[in-house]
Every structure is written in structure tokens, then in C-alpha cells.
Amino acid sequence: MSNLPSGNRDSFSSKFGVIAAAAGSAVGLGNIWKFPYIAGVYGGAAFLFVYLAFILAIGLPVMLSELVIGRSSQRNAFGAFKVLAPGTPWRYVGILGVAAAFLILSFYGVVAGWSLQYISLSIQDGFHSKSPDEITSLFNTLIESPIRPVILQLIFMVLSAGIVIIGIKKGIEKYTKILMPLLVVILIFLCIKSVTLDGAKAGLEFLFKPDFSKLSADGILSALGHAFFTLSLGMGTLITYGSYIKKDNNLVNTVINVTVADTVIAILAGVAIFPAVFAFGIAPSEGPGLIFITLPNVFHQMPGGYIFSILFFILLSVAALTSSISILEVVVAYFKEEFNLGRKASTILATILISILGVLCSLSMGVLSPYEFFGLNIFDLMDWISANLLLPIGGMFIALFVGWYFGRKKVQAEVAQGGTMSGAFLSIFMFLVKFIAPIAIAIVMLNKIGLLTF
Ligand code: PFF
Numbered sequence: 141m142s143n144l145p146s147g148n149r150d151s152f153s154s155k156f157g158v159i160a161a162a163a164g165s166a167v168g169l170g171n172i173w174k175f176p177y178i179a180g181v182y183g184g185a186a187f188l189f190v191y192l193a194f195i196l197a198i199g200l201p202v203m204l205s206e207l208v209i210g211r212s213s214q215r216n217a218f219g220a221f222k223v224l225a226p227g228t229p230w231r232y233v234g235i236l237g238v239a240a241a242f243l244i245l246s247f248y249g250v251v252a253g254w255s256l257q258y259i260s261l262s263i264q265d266g267f268h269s270k271s272p273d274e275i276t277s278l279f280n281t282l283i284e285s286p287i288r289p290v291i292l293q294l295i296f297m298v299l300s301a302g303i304v305i306i307g308i309k310k311g312i313e314k315y316t317k318i319l320m321p322l323l324v325v326i327l328i329f330l331c332i333k334s335v336t337l338d339g340a341k342a343g344l345e346f347l348f349k350p351d352f353s354k355l356s357a358d359g360i361l362s363a364l365g366h367a368f369f370t371l372s373l374g375m376g377t378l379i380t381y382g383s384y385i386k387k388d389n390n391l392v393n394t395v396i397n398v399t400v401a402d403t404v405i406a407i408l409a410g411v412a413i414f415p416a417v418f419a420f421g422i423a424p425s426e427g428p429g430l431i432f433i434t435l436p437n438v439f440h441q442m443p444g445g446y447i448f449s450i451l452f453f454i455l456l457s458v459a460a461l462t463s464s465i466s467i468l469e470v471v472v473a474y475f476k477e478e479f480n481l482g483r484k485a486s487t488i489l490a491t492i493l494i495s496i497l498g499v500l501c502s503l504s505m506g507v508l509s510p511y512e513f514f515g516l517n518i519f520d521l522m523d524w525i526s527a528n529l530l531l532p533i534g535g536m537f538i539a540l541f542v543g544w545y546f547g548r549k550k551v552q553a554e555v556a557q558g559g560t561m562s563g564a565f566l567s568i569f570m571f572l573v574k575f576i577a578p579i580a581i582a583i584v585m586l587n588k589i590g591l592l593t594f
Contacts, residue, residue, distance in 0.1 A: 158381075163397070163398045163402065165466035166371050167462075169463065170369050170370040171409055172456055175409060177428055177431070180425050182358070183354035194367035198576070198581065200396075201569055201572040203395045203398070203399065206377075208554045210381060210382020217474070218231060218376070220383070236537070237375035237470055240531055242494055243526040245468060246497035247522045249494070250505075252296040253293035255457045256296060258456075262453055267440055275436045283502075286506055289505070293499070304483075304487045322455060330442075347411065357593075365527035368527065372463070372466060373535055409431075412435070413434050417434050475489055475490055504519045528588075
């Protein structure tokens with residue numbers, strides 16, 4: 141296999157296409173399902189502010205690093221390090237990313253399966269005249285069942301595999317351009333309804349009025365992990381996408397647009413959910429079911445709620461799909477290059493292996509729930525290891541690679557193609573990737589394992 145970039149690689153056709161694809165990867169269940177759920181568990185506003193600080197200080201520079209690595213190497217996550225740093229151990233960063241992708245997709249597909257189930261429940265008007273308690277037990281019964289969520293998860297995995305086999309470019313560009321703005325519109329309607337419910341104020345205070353004394357080492361680590369998860373960073377997804385970006389694209393603009401879109405959507409989801417959580421007497425720390433338990437109550441009370449709820453869960457599933465294909469692509473590209481398989485064979489192999497783990501994740505909500513590791517069921521364990529361990533460690537190495545190995549000159553040369561970056565801005569970026577990002581990640585991890593306390 142040659143180490144030279146191949147000449148006729150796919151590339152995203154328009155500038156908007158690049159942003160759309162990267163935003164399609166970033167915006168997903170992480171924003172709408174996971175952000176409210178973990179913000180609820182870790183105390184609301186304090187978690188939100190720490191998470192925003194990580195996005196700015198670590199997320200932005202790591203995203204630019206990934207795009208720079210991808211576009212200059214013209215390779216996927218694993219191959220990129222082999223091209224840019226031949227014969228060095230840097231390529232193991234790519235392997236870490238493949239492992240993270242594998243674990244993430246195993247539980248991601250389960251939640252996407254729940255979302256599919258909620259499309260069907262919405263169509264059947266399944267939440268109609270149900271009390272908040274009944275809506276809660278509807279969710280719990282679904283996820284504990286050994287058959288239905290497994291089948292739905294497998295359907296979702298097959299859909300993702302289908303898109304990855306056909307080729308991702310056209311699919312994502314088209315979907316993201318039309319459907320993501322629609323998702324934003326629906327979220328705004330939900331926010332309006334939610335903040336006008338009786339008792340909504342407590343929810344807004346929970347989300348925006350920080351009490352930093354509530355923040356634990358676990359909370360800080362989760363905020364860090366989530367900054368990576370939500371922006372699709374730390375495992376090479378955006379290295380792979382970066383390799384499809386044309387040389388006339390302004391990378392800095394892309395990074396800013398994607399980060400702003402992703403963050404705004406997460407905050408909108410928070411505003412849609414927490415006022416309703418308090419209004420309906422649901423515990424903010426409810427866990428992975430938070431949105432599935434809260435939102436049906438809101439739809440219930442909204443004019444046009446029937447249609448809104450169908451549309452919302454369809455769009456949530458599509459958002460999940462544009463993210464899952466970017467996760468699957470990391471594993472597929474690895475199988476393709478390392479084992480010399482075709483795209484189709486790699487995709488089928490990756491999908492089967494991930495789905496096996498995914499079935500265990502799904503069953504761990506019900507029949508396998510007695511099996512716990514470090515106090516976590518299999519679903520939570522996959523989430524914890526990937527988001528809180530593998531992504532930050534991957535991100536740390538990506539930052540170190542760009543800061544210390546790749547270096548300022550090459551970053552400048554790559555960014556200068558299609559864009560500009562002032563010397564001062566570049567200096568800030570280099571400082572962040574050389575020092576701030578790696579040191580902050582190390583401190584958060586050491587704090588979590590108790591080796592460093594404040
Ligand atoms: N960013 C996606 C979300 O927020 O749903 C999840 C994700 C996609 C994580 C791609 C990691 C990744 F590489």
C-alpha cells in the first residue's frame with residue numbers, strides 16, 4: 141500500500157457541504173439525548189459552564205487539529221498518522237480511535253433504536269391521555285424488553301451500514317442541509333412551550349444558575365468527555381472528514397460554524413427539557429430516559445403536538461443516523477486499509493461486530509442488568525470508557541501531535557490554503573494544543589482517579 145495520498149479521492153462538493161457533513165456528525169443524540177441527561181445528573185448549570193469552557197479551550201483547537209491532520213494527509217484516522225509520521229508510534233492514536241468508535245456505536249445504536257420506537261409510538265398517538273408516571277413506565281417497559289429494542293437497534297445499524305456502503309458524501313450533504321434547520325425550528329417551538337409551562341422557572345434556574353459547589357470530579361470528567369463526544373472529536377472522525385475537504389475551504393470558519401451550531405442545539409435541547417422536567421415533577425437526574433420521559437408530556441400539551449412529536453422523533457433519528465455513519469466510517473476505513481477488504485465487506489464486518497456488542501448493551505437495560513462492572517451496566521460502561529477515557533486521551537494525543545510533532549509552520553501552511561489565520565491567532569492555537577489542552581485533560585483525569593485534588 142502506498143503512503144502517497146491518492147489522487148481521485150472523494151471530496152465535498154461545496155463549502156456548505158463540508159460544514160453540513162461535519163455538523164451532521166457533531167449534531168446527534170449527544171446534543172439532544174445525552175447533554176440534558178448528564179447535565180441533569182451532574183447538577184445543571186455548573187456542568188453547563190464547565191462543558192462550555194472545555195468546548196472553547198479544548199474542543200475548538202482539537203477540531204482544527206483533526207481537520208488539519210486529515211486534509212494534509214488525505215487519509216483516514218489511522219492512515220493519516222502513517223503518512224504524516226511514518227515509522228513512529230503515532231499511528232496507535234488511530235487504533236485508539238477505532239476502539240472508541242466501536243464502543244460508542246454499540247450503545248449509540250441502542251438509543252437510536254429507542255428513538256425509532258418513539259416515532260412509531262407518536263404515530264399511534266401512544267402518549268395520549270397518559271399521566272407523567274404512565275409515560276415513564278412506558279419507557280422503562282420498552283428498554284427492559286429483550287426483543288423490541290434489540291430489533292430496532294439492528295434496523296438502525298443496517299440503515300447506517302447501507303448509507304456507508306452506498307457512499308456517504310451525497311447522503312449527508314442532502315440530509316443535513318434540509319433536515320437540520322428543521323430540527324432547530326422544532327426545538328425552538330418546544331422551547332417556547334416548555335418555558336411557558338407552570339413551574340418552568342425552576343428549570344431555567346437549574347440550567348443557567350450555577351452552583352459550583354455541586355460539581356464533583358466525576359462531573360468535571362463527564363463535561364470534558366462530553367465536549368469531545370458532542371463535537372465528534374478524539375477518535376479521528378474529523379480526520380477522515382478533513383481528508384475529504386478541498387484545499388480552498390476555510391478550515392477555521394468550518395470549525396467555528398460547526399462548534400457554534402452544535403453548542404446552540406445542545407443549549408436549545410436543555411431549554412426545551414429542563415423547564416418541563418420541573419413542571420412535570422420529573423427528577424433531573426432521571427438518567428438515560430430523561431428526554432423520552434419528559435418530551436412526550438410536552439407534546440401532549442402543545443397545539444399540534446401529535447405532528448410535532450412525529451416530526452421530532454424522525455429528525456432525532458436522522459440526526460442520529462448522520463452521526464452514526466461518521467462513527468461507522470472510522471471502523472470501516474480501518475478495516476479497509478489494514479485488512480485490504482473492500483468497502484462493502486469492511487462495512488458488513490464492522491456492523492456485525494458492533495451490533496453484537498450493541499445487543500449486549502441493549503439487554504443490559506433488562507435481562508443482563510444484574511451484570512455490573514465498576515457499578516455500571518454494559519451500556520453505561522461502554523459510554524463511560526469511550527467518552528470519558530478514550531476520547532479525551534485520543535484528543536490529548538491529537539493536540540500533542542499537532543503542537544509538538546507537526547508544528548506551527550505546517551499548520552500555518554495548511555490553514556492558509558483557503559483561509560487566513562493571523563499570527564496572533566495561530567500563536568494562541570499553538571499554545572492551546574501544546575500546553576492547555578493536554579495539561580487540562582491530564583489534570584481532569586488525575587483528579588478523577590484521586591491523584592490530584594483541589
Ligand atoms: N457527536 C455525536 C453526537 O453528539 O451525537 C456523536 C459522535 C459522533 C461521537 C462521531 C463521536 C464521533 F466520532
